[in-house]
Amino acid sequence: MGRPEKVILLTISDNSSRQKTVKSLEELESLARTAGCEVTGKFIQIKENPDPAFYIGKGKVQEMKQIIKEKDIDAVIFDVPLSGRYHRNLEQELNIKVIDRVELIMDIFAQHARTKAAKIQVELAQLKYRLTQLKGRGRDLSRLGGGIGTRGPGEKKLEVDRRKIMNRINALNKELKRIEISKRVQRKRRKQLIQIALVGYTNAGKSSLMNLLTGSTCKVENTLFSTLDTTTRRIKVPLNIPILLTDTVGFIENLPAELVVSFRSTLSVVKEADMLIEVIDISEENFREKMQVVEETLIGLGAGAIPRISVFNKTDLVLDTEYFSQLSEDSKNTFYISCKTKEGFENFKNMLVQKIKELLKIKYFSFKI
Numbered sequence: 595m596g597r598p599e600k601v602i603l604l605t606i607s608d609n610s611s612r613q614k615t616v617k618s619l620e621e622l623e624s625l626a627r628t629a630g631c632e633v634t635g636k637f638i639q640i641k642e643n644p645d646p647a648f649y650i651g652k653g654k655v656q657e658m659k660q661i662i663k664e665k666d667i668d669a670v671i672f673d674v675p676l677s678g679r680y681h682r683n684l685e686q687e688l689n690i691k692v693i694d695r696v697e698l699i700m701d702i703f704a705q706h707a708r709t710k711a712a713k714i715q716v717e718l719a720q721l722k723y724r725l726t727q728l729k730g731r732g733r734d735l736s737r738l739g740g741g742i743g744t745r746g747p748g749e750k751k752l753e754v755d756r757r758k759i760m761n762r763i764n765a766l767n768k769e770l771k772r773i774e775i776s777k778r779v780q781r782k783r784r785k786q787l788i789q790i791a792l793v794g795y796t797n798a799g800k801s802s803l804m805n806l807l808t809g810s811t812c813k814v815e816n817t818l819f820s821t822l823d824t825t826t827r828r829i830k831v832p833l834n835i836p837i838l839l840t841d842t843v844g845f846i847e848n849l850p851a852e853l854v855v856s857f858r859s860t861l862s863v864v865k866e867a868d869m870l871i872e873v874i875d876i877s878e879e880n881f882r883e884k885m886q887v888v889e890e891t892l893i894g895l896g897a898g899a900i901p902r903i904s905v906f907n908k909t910d911l912v913l914d915t916e917y918f919s920q921l922s923e924d925s926k927n928t929f930y931i932s933c934k935t936k937e938g939f940e941n942f943k944n945m946l947v948q949k950i951k952e953l954l955k956i957k958y959f960s961f962k963i
């Protein structure tokens with residue numbers, strides 16, 4: 595690997611949504627860092643509507659050109675999905691690689707995918723997004739070289755020819771189907787048992803809680819999307835029937851639709867769960883907005899109606915503990931813990947056992963009739 599790619603982050607905002615845009619751009623910065631970039635600058639242009647040719651205003655384009663030259667920038671990342679035409683116009687004018695939020699997220703997924711299924715799912719999502727981009731962007735996709743935004747799982751360079759893309763999509767779909775069939779038996783067997791799934795925004799602490807509850811060693815990292823594959827283990831509870839807990843991929847605002855579709859089989863564990871444990875990072879200033887994103891994603895997955903308990907995590911980072919009591923009206927299904935100091939964990943675990951007993955009653959009752 596050479597030096598990290600130097601990037602600048604760009605977006606537009608109208609005056610009223612400025613606050614939200616700032617937060618979103620901060621998140622884009624974490625995403626860019628996770629992808630291995632060095633963020634040299636962040637710019638928000640206050641603008642009511644996107645420019646028809648360049649998305650940002652023409653004056654801003656000239657300003658960016660100057661900065662790109664002075665600071666030797668490798669790529670510009672936009673905090674929105676850009677159409678193929680915007681991409682092409684910007685790349686021609688700036689003579690530099692232009693990446694959007696969707697491509698950046700997919701790039702991280704491409705780097706983090708470990709299992710065969712995850713790799714196929716990421717590549718499928720990337721290729722489908724690429725197809726939507728070809729109109730208006732065409733051959734320009736290959737013009738500005740490799741690196742961020744162009745990586746496929748295993749560092750393969752993504753294809754740019756429509757016919758070849760279609761062939762590859764068909765081949766990948768077939769392979770994915772084969773993997774799914776081999777997993778079907780296992781899934782059917784698991785359906786007889788109580789299954790609980792961890793859900794939440796990326797980096798909330800899902801894998802940390804997984805490790806505490808099951809004694810497993812899932813990867814815990816302070817980066818976005820460290821978990822892309824699904825892990826299922828038995829929870830360590832004093833019950834003589836196996837209770838399964840699943841850790842899976844986290845959610846994010848504007849999770850690319852192509853990724854959601856591709857990861858549908860990975861995320862089916864969420865849909866099939868008897869109960870969900872939503873993990874929330876309470877130390878995040880905008881955790882409410884993130885909860886909203888989780889809510890919408892769950893509804894989109896058809897998992898909105900599954901019984902859910904909320905676990906507010908990272909309490910060790912919050913000084914004002916009094917305000918916890920104001921956070922939820924549903925105190926029976928709300929817990930405050932720290933996976934780091936284990937504060938609140940025992941209480942949560944005891945309550946979890948009670949909840950599981952209730953689930954067992956319901957499940958076995960319905961099995962008998």
Ligand SMILES: Nc1nc2c(ncn2[C@@H]2O[C@H](COP(=O)(O)OP(=O)(O)OP(=O)(O)O)[C@@H](O)[C@H]2O)c(=O)[nH]1
Binds near residue numbers: 797799814932933
């Ligand atoms: N201070 C503090 N840090 C925590 C706590 N729980 C988790 N973390 C840290 O938060 C970061 C993310 O934790 P993970 O368990 O990997 O989060 P995740 O939800 O699985 O994240 P993704 O798989 O990337 O979506 C790691 O650096 C953890 O060490 C906590 O209670 N307190």
Ligand SMILES: [Mg+2]
Binds near residue numbers: 802813
């Ligand atoms: Mg994780």
